Amino acid sequence: MLTLTENASTVVKGIAEQIPEANGLRITAGDTQPPSFDVAPAANAEPGDAVVEQEGATVYLDGGAADVLDDKVLDASVDQEGRVEFALAPQD
Template identity: 55%
Template sequence: MLFLTENAQSIVTDLAAQPGQSGAAGLRIVSESEVEPALLVSTAAAPEPGDVTVEQDGATVYLDQTAALLLDDKILDAAVHPDGKVEFALAVQP
């Protein structure tokens, strides 16, 4: 199952707590293409039907079925750059 670093947990929690988000808000990761895997990351008010929910220390991530398979053995890390942009990175779990 996808594992979140402490940085990722903090950033996902902060994104979900932005004004206008619901109590079930989280980060949503979807696969854009089944031919050549590419992932799209956005905030979501709630999961879509069929999404897999990953909850870790208050951070919620929703994964579509394809993303859930692709990320099953991955670690999600995140950082905020000085210009305010959030960058996510993946690594393979040891």
């Protein structure tokens, strides 16, 4: 299952706190190769979503994203302009 770094957990919680109707982020996989991902604030899981809860952060993964990200670690950072960047790495 996807895991989150401490930075990613902090960023996900921060985004959810800034958007009143959001409880976390939802990651969906595109149909491209290699896969691309869309990340958006979400209030709840959609039917069939996997739910990752870690350090108070919630991430919903659609079926395609859950399959591709099963052995990955999600990291996040915020640049000086406030833009969020996500990065994936293999789990150890």
